Amino acid sequence: MAAALSLSACRGHVGGVPGPAPLTPPPVATAPLRISVAYPKEAQRVTAGDTLFIYTSPTERIQSRDSAFVFGSVGQGDARLTVNGTPVPVYATGAWIAWLPLPADTLARFDLVAVTAADTARASLVAYLPPRFRPPMGANVWVDTTSFSPAGGRWVRPGEEIRLSVRAASGSSARILLPGGRVLPLVPDTSADEVPWGQIAFGTTIDPVRMPERPERYVGRWTGAFGPDPGPAMSPLSVAPEDSGWAFVEVAFGADTVRQRWPLRVGVIDPARLQMVVVNDDTAHTGKTDSSLAGRPSPDGTYHWFFPNGTLAAVSGRWNGQARLQLSRGTVAWVDAVDIQPLSPEVSAATGIASSPRLVPGDRSVTLRVPLTARVPFRVEETDRALALRFYGVAADMDFVRYGGTDPLVRTISFSQPVEDEAMVTVELTQPVWGYRTSWSGTTLVLEVRRPPVIDPTRPLAGRKIALDPGHPPAGATGPNGNYEAPVVLAIARRAKAMLDALGAQTTLIRDTDAPMDLVERLRIAERADADILISIHANALPDGVNPFVNSGTSVYYYQPRSEPLARALNRAIVKQFGLRDLGVGRGDLAMARPTWMPSALTEGLFIMIPEQEALLTSPAGQERYARGVVDGIVEFLRGRAGTTP
Numbered sequence: 001m002a003a004a005l006s007l008s009a010c011r012g013h014v015g016g017v018p019g020p021a022p023l024t025p026p027p028v029a030t031a032p033l034r035i036s037v038a039y040p041k042e043a044q045r046v047t048a049g050d051t052l053f054i055y056t057s058p059t060e061r062i063q064s065r066d067s068a069f070v071f072g073s074v075g076q077g078d079a080r081l082t083v084n085g086t087p088v089p090v091y092a093t094g095a096w097i098a099w100l101p102l103p104a105d106t107l108a109r110f111d112l113v114a115v116t117a118a119d120t121a122r123a124s125l126v127a128y129l130p131p132r133f134r135p136p137m138g139a140n141v142w143v144d145t146t147s148f149s150p151a152g153g154r155w156v157r158p159g160e161e162i163r164l165s166v167r168a169a170s171g172s173s174a175r176i177l178l179p180g181g182r183v184l185p186l187v188p189d190t191s192a193d194e195v196p197w198g199q200i201a202f203g204t205t206i207d208p209v210r211m212p213e214r215p216e217r218y219v220g221r222w223t224g225a226f227g228p229d230p231g232p233a234m235s236p237l238s239v240a241p242e243d244s245g246w247a248f249v250e251v252a253f254g255a256d257t258v259r260q261r262w263p264l265r266v267g268v269i270d271p272a273r274l275q276m277v278v279v280n281d282d283t284a285h286t287g288k289t290d291s292s293l294a295g296r297p298s299p300d301g302t303y304h305w306f307f308p309n310g311t312l313a314a315v316s317g318r319w320n321g322q323a324r325l326q327l328s329r330g331t332v333a334w335v336d337a338v339d340i341q342p343l344s345p346e347v348s349a350a351t352g353i354a355s356s357p358r359l360v361p362g363d364r365s366v367t368l369r370v371p372l373t374a375r376v377p378f379r380v381e382e383t384d385r386a387l388a389l390r391f392y393g394v395a396a397d398m399d400f401v402r403y404g405g406t407d408p409l410v411r412t413i414s415f416s417q418p419v420e421d422e423a424m425v426t427v428e429l430t431q432p433v434w435g436y437r438t439s440w441s442g443t444t445l446v447l448e449v450r451r452p453p454v455i456d457p458t459r460p461l462a463g464r465k466i467a468l469d470p471g472h473p474p475a476g477a478t479g480p481n482g483n484y485e486a487p488v489v490l491a492i493a494r495r496a497k498a499m500l501d502a503l504g505a506q507t508t509l510i511r512d513t514d515a516p517m518d519l520v521e522r523l524r525i526a527e528r529a530d531a532d533i534l535i536s537i538h539a540n541a542l543p544d545g546v547n548p549f550v551n552s553g554t555s556v557y558y559y560q561p562r563s564e565p566l567a568r569a570l571n572r573a574i575v576k577q578f579g580l581r582d583l584g585v586g587r588g589d590l591a592m593a594r595p596t597w598m599p600s601a602l603t604e605g606l607f608i609m610i611p612e613q614e615a616l617l618t619s620p621a622g623q624e625r626y627a628r629g630v631v632d633g634i635v636e637f638l639r640g641r642a643g644t645t646p
Ligand SMILES: [Zn+2]
Pocket: 471, 472, 476, 477, 485, 538, 539, 540
């Protein structure tokens, strides 16, 4: 909650890190006094009588229920500002940010008054909040019709259990009425209340999680079909008439009863006849045939697999837009259902490793070829000095095999079968992993392992190819004074390129104009440049509902394990430049942090939504420092890897 967040507030500089001298603050802005709101974004300004109303768009609601940040500008750096009577600091640039409690309503109104010695400006900000269910006035019993979970279409295996949950008046009795007179009683949910996600995201939860005194959630467990038959698992949900076997929830309190249809249809899949599908995320026909589809261990989990187009798998479940692939008996992956296509029933999954893996040495890489009988799902598991290929649904009769190294980079290649229908080929290296990539050649899986660059510890950047990615457009964050992230990070990247090239690097700017560029294209440019390192440069913003005064500062994200030292070096160097709060490094499921061919990291050096940090990001001196931090971080990482190459 908001109160819990502000308890841990500590503003100011990080101790113990000797940084460059503080920058001189920006000059005091002297534009005409004018209240503007940058977030939530203004949609309309309307004057009624002597009041100026600033409306945000009803389609862009603040996604928070208790507190939210609002920021903007008053034009003058020496103005005083209040929001609903509470003073809000105005920075020298005229920018301000406020952290405000939200009403229990779908509309929030904030009265803003800005005052200077000569002038006063007033505005009422009207912002939209998420729609919420309101029990009918005076009713003893009610059902929150927005709270049915799950809802929609779902397909399960026989015997698979579903947890049903609905919000209704506390102290009632609740049950589900099914066709044929069957009844499933529901019980009040006494499990812990949910912690708002903003607190989880930054680890700021300090209150013990409280249980609601009178639970308003009712839960039950169900196995088998539910509601009207939803049809085949990989087909669009068919239309079900009113009288086609829907289930109803009935909530009773004393003599009062309400009944609502449960908007859920569950179908049961025949496990002996699973639908085979092929991964093809090129439904837009862009011709990008080398892309891959991300898979998660649970519908809302993080990415764990990347299935190249053409991969075959069987579907064992679906929940609305997500399909569950049965990779092996014990492993499933959830993917977006639109990115897989059903195959004819004759296609079966039976596959195996056809023959022994083969190692092919090359100048810049060494390639392992693993012949299979079909494009089966696989995953690359990376450790410090090894890459393991795990193949799913593969029944092989191969004994444990170990090959000696025939290349200075490869120590051994081994084969194993951790479970009956999964097989692993492990390449142990003589040095830490620098990069790799996988592709299909027919039904042979090709793993290309990159040879690490030879680094001169006295001139670590000499001859290094660096790719710098200025984040956005499209999308991106905006600061209180209306400064947009994309041009700011481009200016920083240009400065960093100049510094890197002066130290002997060949730097590629992935974007050098204001034109939007998609993430796949950015990764392709870095790969085509054969970059040794990729850095994506950003300015941060928070999601709705997170207190910016507690959660702003410097952070860096990585995804692949071998990129963690790079992320740490960058974070240390940028923290040293600005001396702001160190939010640390995080493992981020971000496209620009995920490439496998080179170590990569994404820097969130400063928060553009914080007035002081927006001023740093837009000033030449601040941009120079951010660039210096990026360069120092790269140098530190390269020095750490010098001397590992024979
Ligand atoms: Zn960004």
